[in-house]
Amino acid sequence: MAYGLAGQGGGCLTRSVPRTAGQDGAAGVRLGVLDDYVGFHLQLAQSATFRSFRRYTGIANLRAGWFTVLSLIADNPGITPIAISRASGRDKSTITPVIQDLVREALIVREKNPGDRRSYGLHLTEKGRASLDHLAACAAEHDAAIVAIVGQCRGPLLEALRRIVAELG
Amino acid sequence: MAYGLAGQGGGCLTRSVPRTAGQDGAAGVRLGVLDDYVGFHLQLAQSATFRSFRRYTGIANLRAGWFTVLSLIADNPGITPIAISRASGRDKSTITPVIQDLVREALIVREKNPGDRRSYGLHLTEKGRASLDHLAACAAEHDAAIVAIVGQCRGPLLEALRRIVAELG
DNA sequence: TATTGTTATACTCTATAACTATA
DNA sequence: TATAGTTATAGAGTATAACAATA
Numbered sequence: 001m002a003y004g005l006a007g008q009g010g011g012c013l014t015r016s017v018p019r020t021a022g023q024d025g026a027a028g029v030r031l032g033v034l035d036d037y038v039g040f041h042l043q044l045a046q047s048a049t050f051r052s053f054r055r056y057t058g059i060a061n062l063r064a065g066w067f068t069v070l071s072l073i074a075d076n077p078g079i080t081p082i083a084i085s086r087a088s089g090r091d092k093s094t095i096t097p098v099i100q101d102l103v104r105e106a107l108i109v110r111e112k113n114p115g116d117r118r119s120y121g122l123h124l125t126e127k128g129r130a131s132l133d134h135l136a137a138c139a140a141e142h143d144a145a146i147v148a149i150v151g152q153c154r155g156p157l158l159e160a161l162r163r164i165v166a167e168l169g
Numbered sequence: 170m171a172y173g174l175a176g177q178g179g180g181c182l183t184r185s186v187p188r189t190a191g192q193d194g195a196a197g198v199r200l201g202v203l204d205d206y207v208g209f210h211l212q213l214a215q216s217a218t219f220r221s222f223r224r225y226t227g228i229a230n231l232r233a234g235w236f237t238v239l240s241l242i243a244d245n246p247g248i249t250p251i252a253i254s255r256a257s258g259r260d261k262s263t264i265t266p267v268i269q270d271l272v273r274e275a276l277i278v279r280e281k282n283p284g285d286r287r288s289y290g291l292h293l294t295e296k297g298r299a300s301l302d303h304l305a306a307c308a309a310e311h312d313a314a315i316v317a318i319v320g321q322c323r324g325p326l327l328e329a330l331r332r333i334v335a336e337l338g
Numbered sequence: 339t340a341t342t343g344t345t346a347t348a349c350t351c352t353a354t355a356a357c358t359a360t361a
Numbered sequence: 362t363a364t365a366g367t368t369a370t371a372g373a374g375t376a377t378a379a380c381a382a383t384a
Contacts, residue, residue: 029256032244041330046211048337075201087198118365150329160319161210168217287342
Protein backbone atom coordinates (compact mmCIF):
# COMPACT_ATOMS: atom_id res chain seq x y z
CA MET A 1 0.00 0.00 0.00
CA ALA A 2 1.29 3.37 -0.95
CA TYR A 3 2.51 5.62 1.82
CA GLY A 4 1.77 2.91 4.29
CA LEU A 5 3.85 4.55 6.98
CA ALA A 6 2.09 7.87 6.91
CA GLY A 7 1.02 9.29 10.21
CA GLN A 8 3.03 6.94 12.37
CA GLY A 9 5.38 9.62 13.57
CA GLY A 10 5.60 10.23 17.29
CA GLY A 11 3.94 13.04 19.15
CA CYS A 12 6.32 15.84 18.29
CA LEU A 13 3.39 17.95 17.20
CA THR A 14 0.08 17.71 18.91
CA ARG A 15 -2.24 20.02 17.01
CA SER A 16 -3.00 19.03 13.50
CA VAL A 17 -3.87 20.85 10.34
CA PRO A 18 -7.10 20.31 8.41
CA ARG A 19 -6.61 17.93 5.52
CA THR A 20 -8.15 20.10 2.83
CA ALA A 21 -6.19 22.57 0.83
CA GLY A 22 -6.22 26.25 0.16
CA GLN A 23 -5.83 29.28 2.33
CA ASP A 24 -9.24 30.73 1.52
CA GLY A 25 -12.36 29.41 -0.07
CA ALA A 26 -10.90 26.24 -1.50
CA ALA A 27 -12.34 24.16 1.29
CA GLY A 28 -13.81 20.87 0.22
CA VAL A 29 -10.98 19.93 -2.12
CA ARG A 30 -9.49 16.67 -0.98
CA LEU A 31 -5.75 16.41 -1.33
CA GLY A 32 -5.94 12.64 -1.27
CA VAL A 33 -2.63 10.92 -1.82
CA LEU A 34 -0.90 14.28 -2.24
CA ASP A 35 -1.46 15.02 1.42
CA ASP A 36 0.98 12.27 2.38
CA TYR A 37 3.52 13.23 -0.23
CA VAL A 38 6.59 14.87 1.25
CA GLY A 39 7.55 16.43 -2.08
CA PHE A 40 4.21 18.16 -2.44
CA HIS A 41 4.41 19.76 0.97
CA LEU A 42 8.07 20.62 0.50
CA GLN A 43 7.16 22.62 -2.58
CA LEU A 44 4.35 24.49 -0.85
CA ALA A 45 6.44 25.11 2.25
CA GLN A 46 9.44 26.36 0.33
CA SER A 47 7.31 28.77 -1.63
CA ALA A 48 5.46 30.03 1.45
CA THR A 49 8.67 30.38 3.40
CA PHE A 50 10.45 32.43 0.77
CA ARG A 51 7.49 34.74 0.32
CA SER A 52 7.32 35.21 4.07
CA PHE A 53 11.03 35.97 4.28
CA ARG A 54 10.74 38.50 1.49
CA ARG A 55 7.91 40.19 3.36
CA TYR A 56 10.12 40.49 6.43
CA THR A 57 12.91 42.10 4.45
CA GLY A 58 10.59 44.65 2.89
CA ILE A 59 12.47 44.18 -0.39
CA ALA A 60 9.75 43.48 -2.94
CA ASN A 61 12.12 42.19 -5.60
CA LEU A 62 14.51 40.30 -3.37
CA ARG A 63 16.42 37.71 -5.37
CA ALA A 64 16.48 34.21 -4.02
CA GLY A 65 20.24 33.83 -4.32
CA TRP A 66 21.36 37.06 -2.69
CA PHE A 67 21.09 36.07 0.94
CA THR A 68 22.67 32.71 0.24
CA VAL A 69 25.63 34.14 -1.66
CA LEU A 70 26.23 37.03 0.75
CA SER A 71 26.14 34.60 3.67
CA LEU A 72 28.55 32.21 2.06
CA ILE A 73 30.98 35.03 1.32
CA ALA A 74 30.70 36.37 4.86
CA ASP A 75 31.42 32.98 6.36
CA ASN A 76 34.10 32.10 3.84
CA PRO A 77 36.01 35.26 2.90
CA GLY A 78 37.78 34.81 -0.41
CA ILE A 79 35.44 32.04 -1.53
CA THR A 80 35.39 31.42 -5.27
CA PRO A 81 32.33 31.36 -7.52
CA ILE A 82 32.70 27.66 -8.12
CA ALA A 83 32.77 26.91 -4.40
CA ILE A 84 29.59 28.95 -4.02
CA SER A 85 28.09 26.97 -6.87
CA ARG A 86 28.83 23.69 -5.12
CA ALA A 87 27.73 24.83 -1.68
CA SER A 88 24.42 26.10 -2.97
CA GLY A 89 23.78 23.18 -5.30
CA ARG A 90 23.54 25.30 -8.46
CA ASP A 91 25.49 25.28 -11.69
CA LYS A 92 28.34 27.78 -11.97
CA SER A 93 26.56 29.52 -14.82
CA THR A 94 23.70 30.21 -12.41
CA ILE A 95 26.07 31.89 -9.96
CA THR A 96 27.69 34.28 -12.42
CA PRO A 97 24.77 36.71 -12.82
CA VAL A 98 24.13 36.74 -9.07
CA ILE A 99 27.73 37.77 -8.47
CA GLN A 100 27.49 40.37 -11.22
CA ASP A 101 24.40 41.84 -9.58
CA LEU A 102 26.08 41.96 -6.18
CA VAL A 103 29.23 43.55 -7.63
CA ARG A 104 27.15 46.12 -9.51
CA GLU A 105 25.35 46.96 -6.27
CA ALA A 106 28.76 47.29 -4.59
CA LEU A 107 27.88 44.67 -2.01
CA ILE A 108 30.87 42.49 -2.84
CA VAL A 109 34.26 42.82 -4.54
CA ARG A 110 36.39 40.43 -6.54
CA GLU A 111 40.04 40.03 -5.56
CA LYS A 112 42.64 38.40 -7.76
CA ASN A 113 43.98 35.06 -6.68
CA PRO A 114 47.77 35.23 -7.12
CA GLY A 115 48.09 31.46 -7.06
CA ASP A 116 45.58 30.78 -9.85
CA ARG A 117 44.88 33.46 -12.39
CA ARG A 118 41.76 31.75 -13.71
CA SER A 119 39.99 32.36 -10.45
CA TYR A 120 39.24 35.09 -7.93
CA GLY A 121 38.11 35.42 -4.36
CA LEU A 122 35.02 37.25 -3.15
CA HIS A 123 34.72 39.59 -0.19
CA LEU A 124 31.96 41.69 1.33
CA THR A 125 32.15 45.47 1.15
CA GLU A 126 30.95 47.54 4.09
CA LYS A 127 27.73 48.07 2.24
CA GLY A 128 27.47 44.35 1.66
CA ARG A 129 28.05 43.67 5.33
CA ALA A 130 25.27 46.11 6.20
CA SER A 131 22.92 44.49 3.70
CA LEU A 132 23.71 41.05 5.02
CA ASP A 133 23.18 42.26 8.59
CA HIS A 134 19.74 43.49 7.58
CA LEU A 135 18.87 40.26 5.80
CA ALA A 136 20.17 38.19 8.70
CA ALA A 137 18.07 40.19 11.14
CA CYS A 138 15.03 39.58 8.96
CA ALA A 139 15.91 35.91 8.76
CA ALA A 140 16.06 35.79 12.55
CA GLU A 141 12.63 37.38 12.87
CA HIS A 142 11.30 35.09 10.20
CA ASP A 143 12.81 32.10 11.91
CA ALA A 144 11.16 33.09 15.16
CA ALA A 145 7.85 32.94 13.31
CA ILE A 146 8.71 29.41 12.20
CA VAL A 147 9.57 28.44 15.74
CA ALA A 148 6.20 29.80 16.78
CA ILE A 149 4.62 27.48 14.25
CA VAL A 150 6.58 24.26 14.67
CA GLY A 151 7.94 24.76 18.17
CA GLN A 152 10.31 22.07 19.36
CA CYS A 153 10.03 20.36 16.01
CA ARG A 154 12.29 22.91 14.37
CA GLY A 155 15.46 20.99 15.22
CA PRO A 156 14.28 17.64 13.89
CA LEU A 157 12.82 19.41 10.87
CA LEU A 158 16.18 20.94 9.99
CA GLU A 159 17.95 17.67 10.59
CA ALA A 160 15.51 15.80 8.38
CA LEU A 161 15.91 18.33 5.57
CA ARG A 162 19.70 18.16 5.82
CA ARG A 163 19.64 14.40 5.59
CA ILE A 164 17.26 14.39 2.65
CA VAL A 165 19.60 16.71 0.77
CA ALA A 166 22.70 14.75 1.77
CA GLU A 167 21.34 11.33 0.86
CA LEU A 168 19.03 12.06 -2.04
CA GLY A 169 21.80 13.97 -3.82
CA MET B 170 21.38 36.08 18.94
CA ALA B 171 20.04 34.94 15.65
CA TYR B 172 18.64 31.43 15.45
CA GLY B 173 19.20 31.06 19.13
CA LEU B 174 16.95 28.03 19.31
CA ALA B 175 18.79 26.00 16.74
CA GLY B 176 19.63 22.48 17.67
CA GLN B 177 17.37 22.26 20.68
CA GLY B 178 15.02 19.76 19.08
CA GLY B 179 14.62 16.42 20.79
CA GLY B 180 16.21 13.20 19.77
CA CYS B 181 14.00 12.26 16.87
CA LEU B 182 17.06 11.74 14.75
CA THR B 183 20.22 10.37 16.18
CA ARG B 184 22.75 10.41 13.37
CA SER B 185 23.75 13.80 12.17
CA VAL B 186 24.91 15.25 8.89
CA PRO B 187 28.25 17.00 8.39
CA ARG B 188 27.90 20.75 8.56
CA THR B 189 29.73 21.55 5.36
CA ALA B 190 28.01 21.77 2.04
CA GLY B 191 28.23 20.11 -1.30
CA GLN B 192 27.76 16.58 -2.44
CA ASP B 193 31.26 16.21 -3.83
CA GLY B 194 34.47 18.10 -3.50
CA ALA B 195 33.02 21.22 -1.93
CA ALA B 196 34.19 20.23 1.53
CA GLY B 197 35.60 23.01 3.61
CA VAL B 198 32.92 25.54 2.75
CA ARG B 199 31.22 26.64 5.93
CA LEU B 200 27.50 27.22 5.63
CA GLY B 201 27.55 29.42 8.72
CA VAL B 202 24.23 31.02 9.49
CA LEU B 203 22.66 29.38 6.43
CA ASP B 204 23.00 26.01 8.05
CA ASP B 205 20.39 26.97 10.64
CA TYR B 206 18.09 28.59 8.14
CA VAL B 207 14.96 26.54 7.48
CA GLY B 208 14.31 28.29 4.17
CA PHE B 209 17.75 27.42 2.82
CA HIS B 210 17.35 23.74 3.58
CA LEU B 211 13.77 23.74 2.33
CA GLN B 212 14.97 24.96 -1.03
CA LEU B 213 17.72 22.36 -1.29
CA ALA B 214 15.42 19.59 -0.10
CA GLN B 215 12.63 20.50 -2.47
CA SER B 216 14.98 20.54 -5.40
CA ALA B 217 16.65 17.25 -4.43
CA THR B 218 13.31 15.61 -3.80
CA PHE B 219 11.82 16.55 -7.14
CA ARG B 220 14.90 15.40 -9.02
CA SER B 221 14.79 12.12 -7.15
CA PHE B 222 11.10 11.64 -7.91
CA ARG B 223 11.71 12.34 -11.58
CA ARG B 224 14.44 9.71 -11.61
CA TYR B 225 12.01 7.18 -10.17
CA THR B 226 9.44 7.90 -12.86
CA GLY B 227 11.97 7.53 -15.64
CA ILE B 228 10.33 10.50 -17.37
CA ALA B 229 13.18 12.85 -18.11
CA ASN B 230 10.99 15.83 -18.87
CA LEU B 231 8.36 15.26 -16.21
CA ARG B 232 6.48 18.48 -15.49
CA ALA B 233 6.19 19.48 -11.88
CA GLY B 234 2.48 20.13 -12.03
CA TRP B 235 1.34 16.94 -13.72
CA PHE B 236 1.32 14.61 -10.74
CA THR B 237 -0.34 17.26 -8.61
CA VAL B 238 -3.09 18.01 -11.10
CA LEU B 239 -3.75 14.39 -12.00
CA SER B 240 -3.98 13.51 -8.32
CA LEU B 241 -6.36 16.33 -7.54
CA ILE B 242 -8.61 15.32 -10.42
CA ALA B 243 -8.54 11.67 -9.36
CA ASP B 244 -9.49 12.51 -5.80
CA ASN B 245 -12.01 15.17 -6.80
CA PRO B 246 -13.71 14.09 -10.03
CA GLY B 247 -15.26 17.06 -11.78
CA ILE B 248 -12.95 19.54 -10.06
CA THR B 249 -12.65 22.92 -11.81
CA PRO B 250 -9.42 24.62 -12.85
CA ILE B 251 -9.90 27.35 -10.28
CA ALA B 252 -10.27 24.82 -7.48
CA ILE B 253 -7.04 23.18 -8.64
CA SER B 254 -5.43 26.57 -8.65
CA ARG B 255 -6.40 27.18 -5.03
CA ALA B 256 -5.53 23.71 -3.82
CA SER B 257 -2.08 23.86 -5.35
CA GLY B 258 -1.37 27.45 -4.35
CA ARG B 259 -0.82 28.70 -7.91
CA ASP B 260 -2.53 31.35 -9.97
CA LYS B 261 -5.26 30.18 -12.31
CA SER B 262 -3.22 31.36 -15.29
CA THR B 263 -0.53 28.91 -14.21
CA ILE B 264 -2.98 26.03 -14.27
CA THR B 265 -4.35 26.64 -17.77
CA PRO B 266 -1.30 25.38 -19.72
CA VAL B 267 -0.95 22.35 -17.47
CA ILE B 268 -4.54 21.39 -18.22
CA GLN B 269 -3.99 22.01 -21.90
CA ASP B 270 -0.99 19.70 -21.88
CA LEU B 271 -2.90 16.97 -20.08
CA VAL B 272 -5.87 17.28 -22.44
CA ARG B 273 -3.57 17.18 -25.46
CA GLU B 274 -1.98 14.01 -24.07
CA ALA B 275 -5.49 12.59 -23.58
CA LEU B 276 -4.90 12.06 -19.87
CA ILE B 277 -7.91 14.15 -18.85
CA VAL B 278 -11.13 15.43 -20.39
CA ARG B 279 -13.20 18.55 -19.83
CA GLU B 280 -16.91 18.14 -19.20
CA LYS B 281 -19.40 20.95 -19.39
CA ASN B 282 -20.93 22.13 -16.17
CA PRO B 283 -24.66 22.51 -16.86
CA GLY B 284 -25.12 24.71 -13.79
CA ASP B 285 -22.45 27.27 -14.71
CA ARG B 286 -21.49 27.73 -18.31
CA ARG B 287 -18.34 29.70 -17.50
CA SER B 288 -16.78 26.65 -15.95
CA TYR B 289 -16.13 22.98 -16.60
CA GLY B 290 -15.26 19.87 -14.65
CA LEU B 291 -12.21 17.70 -15.16
CA HIS B 292 -12.03 13.92 -15.25
CA LEU B 293 -9.32 11.34 -15.82
CA THR B 294 -9.35 9.22 -18.94
CA GLU B 295 -8.30 5.59 -18.76
CA LYS B 296 -4.93 6.63 -20.05
CA GLY B 297 -4.78 9.31 -17.40
CA ARG B 298 -5.65 6.80 -14.71
CA ALA B 299 -2.86 4.54 -15.94
CA SER B 300 -0.40 7.43 -15.95
CA LEU B 301 -1.41 8.46 -12.47
CA ASP B 302 -1.09 4.88 -11.27
CA HIS B 303 2.45 4.81 -12.60
CA LEU B 304 3.33 8.14 -11.01
CA ALA B 305 1.75 7.11 -7.73
CA ALA B 306 3.72 3.86 -7.71
CA CYS B 307 6.90 5.87 -8.30
CA ALA B 308 5.90 8.27 -5.54
CA ALA B 309 5.47 5.32 -3.21
CA GLU B 310 8.92 3.98 -4.03
CA HIS B 311 10.36 7.44 -3.70
CA ASP B 312 8.62 7.91 -0.40
CA ALA B 313 10.06 4.64 0.87
CA ALA B 314 13.49 6.11 0.13
CA ILE B 315 12.58 9.14 2.23
CA VAL B 316 11.41 6.92 5.05
CA ALA B 317 14.76 5.16 4.83
CA ILE B 318 16.41 8.52 5.30
CA VAL B 319 14.32 10.18 7.98
CA GLY B 320 12.70 7.14 9.55
CA GLN B 321 10.15 7.87 12.24
CA CYS B 322 10.62 11.57 11.63
CA ARG B 323 8.59 11.43 8.46
CA GLY B 324 5.31 12.02 10.25
CA PRO B 325 6.46 15.06 12.22
CA LEU B 326 8.21 16.36 9.12
CA LEU B 327 4.98 16.25 7.13
CA GLU B 328 3.05 17.82 9.96
CA ALA B 329 5.59 20.61 10.33
CA LEU B 330 5.49 21.35 6.60
CA ARG B 331 1.68 21.39 6.62
CA ARG B 332 1.62 23.82 9.48
CA ILE B 333 4.21 26.10 7.90
CA VAL B 334 2.10 26.30 4.76
CA ALA B 335 -1.13 26.80 6.68
CA GLU B 336 0.17 29.52 8.98
CA LEU B 337 2.70 31.32 6.84
CA GLY B 338 0.16 31.67 4.05
C1' DT C 339 -20.22 43.99 -10.54
C1' DA C 340 -17.92 39.59 -9.75
C1' DT C 341 -16.15 35.17 -11.33
C1' DT C 342 -14.29 31.57 -14.67
C1' DG C 343 -11.13 30.57 -17.80
C1' DT C 344 -7.82 32.11 -21.53
C1' DT C 345 -4.36 34.84 -23.57
C1' DA C 346 -0.47 37.94 -23.90
C1' DT C 347 3.38 39.07 -21.80
C1' DA C 348 7.29 39.34 -18.84
C1' DC C 349 10.38 37.97 -15.35
C1' DT C 350 13.02 34.69 -12.53
C1' DC C 351 15.47 30.56 -11.97
C1' DT C 352 17.81 27.08 -13.91
C1' DA C 353 20.77 24.29 -16.95
C1' DT C 354 23.58 22.93 -21.26
C1' DA C 355 26.93 24.00 -24.43
C1' DA C 356 30.44 26.62 -26.29
C1' DC C 357 33.89 29.79 -25.39
C1' DT C 358 38.44 32.08 -22.99
C1' DA C 359 42.10 31.92 -20.20
C1' DT C 360 44.57 29.69 -17.59
C1' DA C 361 46.50 25.29 -15.24
C1' DT D 362 43.49 17.60 -21.02
C1' DA D 363 41.16 19.66 -17.22
C1' DT D 364 39.36 23.59 -14.60
C1' DA D 365 37.48 28.58 -13.55
C1' DG D 366 34.60 31.70 -15.11
C1' DT D 367 31.61 33.91 -18.81
C1' DT D 368 28.32 34.11 -22.39
C1' DA D 369 24.53 32.68 -25.31
C1' DT D 370 20.60 30.46 -25.27
C1' DA D 371 16.62 27.85 -24.09
C1' DG D 372 13.22 25.97 -21.19
C1' DA D 373 10.21 25.59 -17.14
C1' DG D 374 7.61 27.96 -13.66
C1' DT D 375 5.44 31.73 -12.14
C1' DA D 376 2.60 36.01 -11.98
C1' DT D 377 -0.01 40.35 -13.59
C1' DA D 378 -3.14 42.42 -16.54
C1' DA D 379 -6.55 42.48 -19.91
C1' DC D 380 -10.07 39.99 -22.08
C1' DA D 381 -14.62 37.26 -23.26
C1' DA D 382 -18.27 34.78 -21.50
C1' DT D 383 -21.24 34.15 -18.01
C1' DA D 384 -23.17 34.76 -13.34
